[in-house]
Amino acid sequence: MTCRLPISASISRLAISLLLIFASCLGARAQLSLKYERDSIPLFRGFAVSVDLAGLLHKALGSYGQYEAALRVNLHDQYFPIVELGIGSANHNNDGVTGIYYHTRAPYFRVGADINIMNKKHTGNRVFVGVRYGFTSYNVNISRPGLVDPVWKWDVNYDISGERCSQHWGEVLFGLDAKVYGPLHIGWSGRFRFRFSHTDGIMGKSWYVPGYGIQDGSVLGYSFYVAIDI
């Protein structure tokens, strides 16, 4: 008997493998390093604000996504404490197969830090690894109009309104940030998200969790952002 991995696990493995390959390639070319670069550059190098475009794209193409902005502190071009704030929403209307409506909209935040692992820290381009802690508290509305009891044939009012849920999670990420022109940067990050704890209300599980994605013990995520140094 063979055991088939779910497609999400296969994709996770593929994406992590790709990230490792990219990291190793960059390591060979750009000489990645965690060492503190001792030079005359001051510790505080300013702030950067960024907007995530991946969440907007996801929202435009599918039934869920998020609007997200971040404030990042630049310490010596090497350490980047960061706060990410966003509003995640899902509007899944009348699923074609199950007929389920699922609505949620709530803010979330993540805090953490990135470390620039390039050997030459001050070029404006960065290769970074980072960690995040995230939290969200959200209400969900779930309904299934027209549901009929399969045995007794009575009409059933399946309606969950304003069920309160919350989740704590962590993230590890790898990303690139490239200086495009002047203070303008673009970058991306691939993220492995893992759940610390969650409350799903009376109905057992929720589906989309703002800032985290589709509910599971762990998921892959990504961001693609545009940032401006201020």
Place this chain on the structure above:
Amino acid sequence: MKHEASVRDHSSQSRGALRKGLLLLSAAVVACLALFVTACSSISCPVQNKVATVYEVNGTLNDTLTITTRKKDGRDTILLNSSTNVTSFQLPLSFQKPVDVFLFRTTKLPALDTVWVEKDDTPHFESVDCGVTYFHTLLSVRHTGMGIDSIVILKNNVDYDLSAPHFRIYFTARN
């Protein structure tokens, strides 16, 4: 001087190449990730998604057992059809009615019993990709006593777990 200028040019070219490489790499990886995430999704519905009550017969019922219930339109529907030598069986629960009524009919000992199961219903949700269902909490069970001696609740929570019985049913003795 000429040598220093050449080194500076070379260094500047390297930085430019590195920046260009990073940009290209960024674009490629973001495109790949976007394709992966938007093109693929997994559906993780539970394989065992049946919600029912499990009745454990005390011993073996040496009789033929038929169980029916009455639907919304007033007609009877058969839930267990002429089963012999029964040791256990499963019965569904309604999604939202507070009390379900079952009719137990045996033939060897001609008897028709009515069983009332009182319960609380909780809507259960897995994912938008999976169908919806209800879990239940058993509150009480009553019955008539023609062919049934007694029914005991063993487990209150009715969900996907069918491994343990919810009721033990004692039928009156058959020869």
